[in-house]
Amino acid sequence: MLTGGIIVVASFAYVGLLFAIAAYGDKRADAGRSLIANPYIYALSLAVYCTSWTFYGSVGRAATSGIGFLPIYLGPTLMAALWWFLLLKMIRISKANRITSIADFVASRYGKSQLLGGLVTIIAVIGIIPYIALQLKAISTSFSIILHYPGVAMPEKLGTQLFIGDNTFYIAMMLAAFTILFGTRHLDVTERHEGLVAAIAFESVVKLVAFIAVGLFVTYGMYNGFTDIFQRARENPQLHALMAEGGESGSYTSWASLTLLSMFAILFLPRQFQIAVVENVDERHLNKAIWLFPLYLLAINIFVLPIALGGLLHFPAGGVDADTFMLTLPIAEKQIWIAGLAFIGGLSAATGMVIVETIALSTMVCNDLVMPVLLRLRWLRLTERRDLSRLLLGIRRGAIVGILTLGYIYFYLAGEAYALVSIGLISFSAVAQFAPAIIGGMFWKGGNRLGAICGLSAGFLIWLYTLLLPSFAKSGWLPITFLSHGLGGMELLKPQQLFGLQGLDEISHCLFWSLFANIGLYITVSLLRRPDASEHGQAALFVDAYRQSPEAGSRFWRGSASINDLLALLGRFLGPARAHEALAEYAQQRHVQSMESIPADADTVHHAESLLAGAIGNASARVMIASVVEEEPLDIDEVMHIIDEASQVLAYSRQLEHQSRELEAATNDLRSANLRLQELDRLKDDFISTVTHELRTPLTSIRAFTEILRDNPKLPDAQRENFLGIVIRESERLTRLINQVLDLSKIESGNTAWQSIQFDMRDVIHESAAAVGQLFRDSGVTLTLELPDDAPEIVADRDRVMQVMMNLLSNAAKFCASGEGRVVVKLTHEAQALRVDAIDNGVGISVEDQAVIFDKFRQVGDTLTEKPKGSGLGLAISRQIIEHLGGRLWVTSQPGAGATFSFTLSLLAADVRPA
Amino acid sequence: MSLPHAVRTEQRGQRLAALFLLGCLLFNYPLLQLFARDGTLFGIPLLYCYVFGAWAALIGLMALVVERHERE
Numbered sequence: 001m002l003t004g005g006i007i008v009v010a011s012f013a014y015v016g017l018l019f020a021i022a023a024y025g026d027k028r029a030d031a032g033r034s035l036i037a038n039p040y041i042y043a044l045s046l047a048v049y050c051t052s053w054t055f056y057g058s059v060g061r062a063a064t065s066g067i068g069f070l071p072i073y074l075g076p077t078l079m080a081a082l083w084w085f086l087l088l089k090m091i092r093i094s095k096a097n098r099i100t101s102i103a104d105f106v107a108s109r110y111g112k113s114q115l116l117g118g119l120v121t122i123i124a125v126i127g128i129i130p131y132i133a134l135q136l137k138a139i140s141t142s143f144s145i146i147l148h149y150p151g152v153a154m155p156e157k158l159g160t161q162l163f164i165g166d167n168t169f170y171i172a173m174m175l176a177a178f179t180i181l182f183g184t185r186h187l188d189v190t191e192r193h194e195g196l197v198a199a200i201a202f203e204s205v206v207k208l209v210a211f212i213a214v215g216l217f218v219t220y221g222m223y224n225g226f227t228d229i230f231q232r233a234r235e236n237p238q239l240h241a242l243m244a245e246g247g248e249s250g251s252y253t254s255w256a257s258l259t260l261l262s263m264f265a266i267l268f269l270p271r272q273f274q275i276a277v278v279e280n281v282d283e284r285h286l287n288k289a290i291w292l293f294p295l296y297l298l299a300i301n302i303f304v305l306p307i308a309l310g311g312l313l314h315f316p317a318g319g320v321d322a323d324t325f326m327l328t329l330p331i332a333e334k335q336i337w338i339a340g341l342a343f344i345g346g347l348s349a350a351t352g353m354v355i356v357e358t359i360a361l362s363t364m365v366c367n368d369l370v371m372p373v374l375l376r377l378r379w380l381r382l383t384e385r386r387d388l389s390r391l392l393l394g395i396r397r398g399a400i401v402g403i404l405t406l407g408y409i410y411f412y413l414a415g416e417a418y419a420l421v422s423i424g425l426i427s428f429s430a431v432a433q434f435a436p437a438i439i440g441g442m443f444w445k446g447g448n449r450l451g452a453i454c455g456l457s458a459g460f461l462i463w464l465y466t467l468l469l470p471s472f473a474k475s476g477w478l479p480i481t482f483l484s485h486g487l488g489g490m491e492l493l494k495p496q497q498l499f500g501l502q503g504l505d506e507i508s509h510c511l512f513w514s515l516f517a518n519i520g521l522y523i524t525v526s527l528l529r530r531p532d533a534s535e536h537g538q539a540a541l542f543v544d545a546y547r548q549s550p551e552a553g554s555r556f557w558r559g560s561a562s563i564n565d566l567l568a569l570l571g572r573f574l575g576p577a578r579a580h581e582a583l584a585e586y587a588q589q590r591h592v593q594s595m596e597s598i599p600a601d602a603d604t605v606h607h608a609e610s611l612l613a614g615a616i617g618n619a620s621a622r623v624m625i626a627s628v629v630e631e632e633p634l635d636i637d638e639v640m641h642i643i644d645e646a647s648q649v650l651a652y653s654r655q656l657e658h659q660s661r662e663l664e665a666a667t668n669d670l671r672s673a674n675l676r677l678q679e680l681d682r683l684k685d686d687f688i689s690t691v692t693h694e695l696r697t698p699l700t701s702i703r704a705f706t707e708i709l710r711d712n713p714k715l716p717d718a719q720r721e722n723f724l725g726i727v728i729r730e731s732e733r734l735t736r737l738i739n740q741v742l743d744l745s746k747i748e749s750g751n752t753a754w755q756s757i758q759f760d761m762r763d764v765i766h767e768s769a770a771a772v773g774q775l776f777r778d779s780g781v782t783l784t785l786e787l788p789d790d791a792p793e794i795v796a797d798r799d800r801v802m803q804v805m806m807n808l809l810s811n812a813a814k815f816c817a818s819g820e821g822r823v824v825v826k827l828t829h830e831a832q833a834l835r836v837d838a839i840d841n842g843v844g845i846s847v848e849d850q851a852v853i854f855d856k857f858r859q860v861g862d863t864l865t866e867k868p869k870g871s872g873l874g875l876a877i878s879r880q881i882i883e884h885l886g887g888r889l890w891v892t893s894q895p896g897a898g899a900t901f902s903f904t905l906s907l908l909a910a911d912v913r914p915a
Numbered sequence: 916m917s918l919p920h921a922v923r924t925e926q927r928g929q930r931l932a933a934l935f936l937l938g939c940l941l942f943n944y945p946l947l948q949l950f951a952r953d954g955t956l957f958g959i960p961l962l963y964c965y966v967f968g969a970w971a972a973l974i975g976l977m978a979l980v981v982e983r984h985e986r987e
Contacts, residue, residue: 067966074942077970081935081977084928227958234960243953243960252944259942290931291978298970305963 007146007343014344015178015351018199022182025198036197037281039288044201045275046293047208049076049266050300051131051353052138055207055346056323057420058301062308063322066242069421071255073301075262077294086267087276088286089442093545094277098610099618102273102434103364106456108618109441109542110449111535117368117619119453120434123460124270125361125403127430130414130471132357132407134423135350136175138323140168142346145327146339152320152328172408175354176401183359184396196355197279203352208300210345211326215303217338218310218329226306233309242309257508261425264432270360271353323420354404362399367617370395375623389575392615414475425507426467433459433514436522444526445539451526459518466495466510561600561629566608569628573615582611605629687856694737694872698730705730740873744856747880754884757798761834761905762787764798765825768805775813781821783809788827794834794905796885801905804878804889808838808901811874815842815899833887833904841898850891854879878903930980934973941969 028035036042053072061069079086090105099105103124107117144167145153182196223229233239266272280286311325320328326346330338371392414423436459437452472478473495486494496506498513531539563583570579583595586607592598605625612621705723709715715723746752769783776783812823826837845853856876882889886906893899940946950965957964 067963070966071942074938074966074970077973078935078938078942081931081938084931230955230959230963234955243962252947255947256943287981290981291974294970294974294977298967298974302967 007143010340010344011347014347018202018351019181021202022195022199025195026193027195029194034194034281036194036201036279039285040292041198041201042280042285043289043292043296044204045197045279046272046289047204047296047300048200048271048275048352048356049269050204050207050297050349051424052135052142052346052350053420053424054300055211055349056138056142056326057134057424058304059308059311059325060321060323061421062242062304063312063325067305068255069304070301071258072262072421073297075259076266076297078259079263079266080290080294083286083290086439086442088283089545090267090273090438091277091280091283091286093442093542095283096545097541097618098613100278100614101360101364101367101617102268102270102438103368104613104617104619105273106434106437106441106452107368108613109438109538110447110452111532111538112619112622113449113453114368114372114619114623116449116452116456117364117617118372119456119460121361121364121368123430123433123456124364125406126468127427127433127460127463128270128357128361129403129406129410129427130423130468131427132354132404133411133414134420134427135354136168136172136407136411137423138346138420139171139350141321141324142327142343143167143171145324145331146343149331149336149339150334152315152332168411169408172404173401175351176358176404178351179355179358179362179400179404180397182355184362184393184400192279193359194279196359197275200275200352200356203348204296206348207345207352208296210341210348211300212303214326214330214338214342214345215307217333217335219303219306221335222310222314222329222333223306229306229309229313232313236313239309239312251505254505254508257511258425261428261432261507261511264435265428268431268434268438269357269428270364270431271356274356274360358400358403361403362396364617365399365403366392366395367615367620370399371616371620372623375620388572389578389615392573413477414471416475423471426471429467429507429510429514430460430463432511433463433518436515436519440522440526441539442542442545445536445543446531447522447526447539448529448531448535450529451522451524454525455518455520455522458521459514462498462514462517463510466498466513467506470495470506561605563596563598563600563604565628566600566605567595569624570608570611573612573624690856690872691741695734698734698737702727702730702734737873740877744873744877744880747877747884754797755799756795758793758795759798760791760793761801761827761836762791764802764805765827765836768802768809769825772806772809772813775810776823779813779816779821780818781813781816781823783813784822784824786824786826788829791827791829791834792907794907796905797881800881800885804881804903805836807874807878808903811901812838812840812842812899816840817842830904832908833906835902835904837900837902839898839900844895844897845891845893845899846895850893853891854889927980931977934976934980937976938973941973942966 025035036045058069058072093099094105097108099108103117103120106120107113110116182199183193219225219229223232230243234243267276307325307329308322311320311322311329314329314332326342327339330336330342433456436455437447440447441452469478470483473480473483483495486492492499496509498509501509501513504512567579567583570582574582580595583598586604587593587595587598590598590604598604609621609625612624615621616624705727709720709723765785765787769785773783809823809825813821816823820841822841824837824839826839828835828837854875856873879889882903882905886908887904889901889903891899891901947962947966950962952961954961955964
């Protein structure tokens, strides 16, 4: 038997550990070495989403509906993929406008409306109360179950006595005390609590570890792994149905509406907004959280089904609530440590939720509900009090106690009638009402204040009527005829079959009607009514959040103020010391000497307003600032003008940016064109110097021999003949060279006239062989032709092809050894081309040379020591010709083993290209 | 040549949106209906296997999109 004392001590020790972590986190934050400035802590703190609903309730849900518990985690996974669009923008907007809560966000978007802020706060508080009741129920149930260790006993009806004498009430008050200590120790202008976030991240680790520990124990300790549990459950006729379908509430409609609900919940639950937006240190942390957070959800859900099925198998008689399997299974197996760990894990899940949720709600209650009212009550003379910061803290603490008390009362009234998950879903449905106003407000400038008010109110009233009131009726606190016969006996008004709509579960039913009214009114009213000036300005700030400078808000203000008034005002709400500090910092930013010399212009007023907004919310800050400065109200045309102006400036700068990009691209193009020109220029110079060199060699010898002939008239006739022969041959070479250069330049410039004649390639080969026959005979090289019996005729410039053929043959003859040289010419018919190979067994060409022999004036061999055997233009011209005719000319060779020059000519008539 | 930062950021947004749509398909009627039948895979009921498998795969793809972008 465990005594209550041990459990209480353990619980306190655990909470003490949390305090230690929070205190350490705060200390590190003050020292400027933030503990939470990394994406892993951010993702873990987001897991405050997993409450005792997840820890105890999922198992209970799974025991009745199989995988029906999963949409609550699949929705956030899907939404995480959209965080990139939605959450990032919310973070940007909130940082730029010093927004500290979801109510502040909505109020701020629709013209800093106090009415909207208050409305959102009321919806949030009433909507979240069942959710807090759920945590209280879970803690109090788990407490009373573990108290009975080693017996497995269900708690008797909880909360038989209201307040005094009920454990749950003490638990609620204890949680209130923790929350006050955690969250409202001092007033912070940014509403950020680094220590708290660190503690929440730690709690996320604890609950995950505890859940997995229980899961492993049940799966591998009590059974032989997953397969074993599922096998046994399949053999059980009652459990078999859970395997293949969603069970009673697992219809696809309810599956889809739960997914949608949880998608909204992960963005708009006040505690998720607090952690994801307000406590966000660096928006880049979002990147990793996009997949780490869903991964956490996956991990904490892996063992839900085994535990649920294991529990159902272990307690076949019923009598044990499936919501308690996390505890009762280890207890039944007498595993005190595992049961204790499960208890602490559940405590983690519940306290994390309660602390963050009530802090977020208390900020909203204080800033958007109580302060606006108090400031309006003139007889309180609040506006004349010197320091209101203590009052603000007091209101928040009161709000925390109040919210937890309300949660306790709901638990007392309606807690018994529902399973954990069903209670939580009531809250999710309330929070979903924020979706149209927020998402619409971030992407649609047309949405206005009246539209948001109408939509939110209608959605909230329908939620109240179709979901919250029925929960009271089911618990017996309202007459049950309200459910069965409708309000006042009118069948059409039956709360869960509104207007006769049947066939939906209560959540889908409420979601449909409430969102129908909400979205419908938001859009219709927004379209019908023209927004006023302040709404216009704020709409632009929100929708164009990515394009605004941080000071954009000050554009919409005009008037005069005195710096001392502002200082006094700030001092009243932040405390005089903090106000001095903040303005001194601002003076530095503006590069002015002292606080007194800060110009009291629009920027300064805007800065003061945003400082104040951090403490009392945007809507109240607006009112307070207006009370100390003289404003000239802007009319709608002026606001439109400012927005226009801003967007024009923006358009100009876009255009400039665009043009400068184009300029840069053009510069790059020019630079590369210039490089190409320089390269061409260099090539031309090379070409000219090579040509001149090639021309000079024969000219020199001609000149030398003619001089000898002139100076020595008495030369013997034989020698004279010889010299004259050289002169003639060199002149011929010169002519040939000049012809080839002209030829090449003509081909390259495209000035050659190309003829298209149909001819037989075999004839061309025969003729070329005959033409160079003398050369082959002189050098003692044998020439063999291997021609097919039949070859298709081609259409090309016959003379040019012949020129190439002769060039290849004479090259082959030149590089073959005299006597044993053999050259083979082969003609083959390929798919769509004729291929000619000229194969020799000469010296061959090295790989490096193969790459360059088709360049102009490149000759194989050492041109310094050997007499060149050609002009070095033949192959270059040949390749130009073949490529012009649509074919290819290439060489394959191995040094010492001869070379094969091959070319192809296309058989397609299309390749006849007249130049 | 690496693309400008803005283009890559936009590309990531589009990839994540595509994954969102994929997830909507995977976790809804009628794909779920395909697996809501009697049968096991590795001894685990088919439907459970499918939902958890698809879930893990989706998270893996999201990680891939985000982390690849980070590295670039």
